[in-house]
Amino acid sequence: MEKEKILTAYKKLRKQVKKGCYTNENTLLLGEIYLSSLNFLKKMKRVTLISKVQNKSYFAFTSNDQLSRAVNQDLFMPDYSKWEQLRNGMEINDITSLSNNEIQKILYSMAVSFCASIDLIKKRDQKTPGTFFEYFIAYFFSWRVGVEPRKYIQLLNIDAIEKKLPTDFIFNLGKNQKKFHLPVKISTRERAIMLWAHQRLIDGVYGSSRFIGTPVIMTETKTSQSKKEVIEICLPEQWMLYQNFIAQLKRIYYLDLPEAYKNLDKKSPSLIVKPFSEFFEEWQRL
Amino acid sequence: MEKEKILTAYKKLRKQVKKGCYTNENTLLLGEIYLSSLNFLKKMKRVTLISKVQNKSYFAFTSNDQLSRAVNQDLFMPDYSKWEQLRNGMEINDITSLSNNEIQKILYSMAVSFCASIDLIKKRDQKTPGTFFEYFIAYFFSWRVGVEPRKYIQLLNIDAIEKKLPTDFIFNLGKNQKKFHLPVKISTRERAIMLWAHQRLIDGVYGSSRFIGTPVIMTETKTSQSKKEVIEICLPEQWMLYQNFIAQLKRIYYLDLPEAYKNLDKKSPSLIVKPFSEFFEEWQRL
Numbered sequence: 001m002e003k004e005k006i007l008t009a010y011k012k013l014r015k016q017v018k019k020g021c022y023t024n025e026n027t028l029l030l031g032e033i034y035l036s037s038l039n040f041l042k043k044m045k046r047v048t049l050i051s052k053v054q055n056k057s058y059f060a061f062t063s064n065d066q067l068s069r070a071v072n073q074d075l076f077m078p079d080y081s082k083w084e085q086l087r088n089g090m091e092i093n094d095i096t097s098l099s100n101n102e103i104q105k106i107l108y109s110m111a112v113s114f115c116a117s118i119d120l121i122k123k124r125d126q127k128t129p130g131t132f133f134e135y136f137i138a139y140f141f142s143w144r145v146g147v148e149p150r151k152y153i154q155l156l157n158i159d160a161i162e163k164k165l166p167t168d169f170i171f172n173l174g175k176n177q178k179k180f181h182l183p184v185k186i187s188t189r190e191r192a193i194m195l196w197a198h199q200r201l202i203d204g205v206y207g208s209s210r211f212i213g214t215p216v217i218m219t220e221t222k223t224s225q226s227k228k229e230v231i232e233i234c235l236p237e238q239w240m241l242y243q244n245f246i247a248q249l250k251r252i253y254y255l256d257l258p259e260a261y262k263n264l265d266k267k268s269p270s271l272i273v274k275p276f277s278e279f280f281e282e283w284q285r286l
Numbered sequence: 287m288e289k290e291k292i293l294t295a296y297k298k299l300r301k302q303v304k305k306g307c308y309t310n311e312n313t314l315l316l317g318e319i320y321l322s323s324l325n326f327l328k329k330m331k332r333v334t335l336i337s338k339v340q341n342k343s344y345f346a347f348t349s350n351d352q353l354s355r356a357v358n359q360d361l362f363m364p365d366y367s368k369w370e371q372l373r374n375g376m377e378i379n380d381i382t383s384l385s386n387n388e389i390q391k392i393l394y395s396m397a398v399s400f401c402a403s404i405d406l407i408k409k410r411d412q413k414t415p416g417t418f419f420e421y422f423i424a425y426f427f428s429w430r431v432g433v434e435p436r437k438y439i440q441l442l443n444i445d446a447i448e449k450k451l452p453t454d455f456i457f458n459l460g461k462n463q464k465k466f467h468l469p470v471k472i473s474t475r476e477r478a479i480m481l482w483a484h485q486r487l488i489d490g491v492y493g494s495s496r497f498i499g500t501p502v503i504m505t506e507t508k509t510s511q512s513k514k515e516v517i518e519i520c521l522p523e524q525w526m527l528y529q530n531f532i533a534q535l536k537r538i539y540y541l542d543l544p545e546a547y548k549n550l551d552k553k554s555p556s557l558i559v560k561p562f563s564e565f566f567e568e569w570q571r572l
Contacts (some may be wrong), residue, residue, distance in 0.1 A: 204532070
């Protein structure tokens with residue numbers, strides 16, 4: 001059954017990521033997970049959700065009274081061959097045969113199809129989608145920047161004890177080279193302040209902006225199971241304060257970019273929130 | 287039925303808090319909630335939990351296969367008359383007839399008995415206990431410092447637009463007087479960094495330590511329903527980094543103080559974590 005295929009491939013992925021994020025094994029496993037998820041979801045009914053999000057339409061998959069998370073109608077492109085095209089491009093280090101918009105749709109479709117499948121296979125499992133999404137994003141990030149991440153930073157304590165602090169993904173491109181701080185979240189909603197707080201901590205240890213903060217978030221939607229309604233929870237004014245008073249994040253990337261965050265780059269201090277696909281072409285200028 | 291009594295009194299409390307935190311109505315309602323919760327729990331079975339927390343024993347209430355949160359055996363003192371004694375003391379502004387230890391037990395018992403009741407009455411309702419606990423702590427805090435809290439701060443933006451930022455409780459004792467920043471949480475676990483981040487934000491707007499940060503947390507325990515096991519999730523090393531690099535919290539108060547946080551005041555920079563009952567005698571020295 002597709003269900004077992006998804007879970008088995010995911011289990012293997014969890015083991016493999018210990019050996020590295022961007023590896024041949026993971027390329028195969030992500031493909032397997034995507035294909036099984038698409039086949040699994042193909043058999044499920046779709047319910048159109050009442051969208052309280054301007055200019056965006058959402059649906060959910062449903063099975064046995066369970067409802068999946070909201071899926072963005074425009075971004076969902078369940079076409080496996082597009083992933084093959086992206087994968088082949090990544091192998092030769094040239095993905096320009098795909099537009100940013102197409103890349104965004106491929107990434108969104110891969111991430112949401114696994115998460116929506118888990119919503120229907122398991123009950124109230126938040127952890128599996130969250131963990132998957134972390135390694136999913138780290139896979140693409142790692143490919144692009146060409147190094148593997150760590151999940152800790154070294155601390156040089158004044159009290160002389162050298163310690164490791166567990167963190168989000170850290171990509172260190174080498175001595176005097178760029179260093180990225182990559183938190184990955186399914187959504188942040190009222191917990192977004194944590195992104196800035198972690199950046200501040202790393203700034204505190206290593207100096208302001210030594211590490212370039214580039215969080216990647218999937219979406220800020222929230223689905224009401226009973227009302228079959230989807231809303232987007234955004235706090236743009238608070239975000240500007242965080243950017244002002246806590247730390248500076250260089251970019252915030254989304255797979256399903258909320259309208260409310262699109263124009264924060266026109267404010268001061270500017271905060272640039274973009275589709276994640278744009279990272280692939282702009283990363284060297286960050 | 288007791289169940290209805292608890293819910294009705296809670297509903298009234300939610301309305302009343304809009305008029306103020308420390309009021310005669312709330313005194314009556316908190317008493318009603320406590321008494322109904324004790325009567326409700328009296329009829330429930332108790333299950334001893336496997337405690338992975340050193341030197342602490344926990345049990346849970348159970349009904350129809352549902353298990354309540356963990357209750358600290360030593361702190362739970364289901365004696366309504368003790369609350370009456372505290373309440374009478376508060377009325378004449380003298381609670382010295384009770385020891386700190388007794389006050390701690392009264393507060394813990396009141397808070398945990400409502401939360402445990404809700405665990406059995408509702409399914410997976412995190413919001414009701416969280417909201418109750420906020421107003422419960424604000425009630426005692428407000429009594430002690432003699433002013434009512436606000437839940438926002440005024441921002442003076444350089445771009446001239448005056449705005450309100452929603453916050454945790456803010457107690458402003460007056461011009462040139464102490465100002466407290468009181469976040470209230472059932473538990474913080476891996477989200478504790480938010481306490482420091484909010485303090486930093488307020489420091490940023492008003493200047494370092496203009497507002498005295500004194501979060502109050504109930505407990506850091508986590509109960510496994512299936513294993514009937516209770517653990518405590520503490521991150522003392524991370525906390526020291528937050529205190530070092532994000533902001534300075536003056537105190538962190540607990541109703542069920544974790545062992546791992548007791549001795550952080552011996553480190554540098556010191557972080558003083560204490561039973562909440564001690565606030566009542568030390569608040570003027572903060």
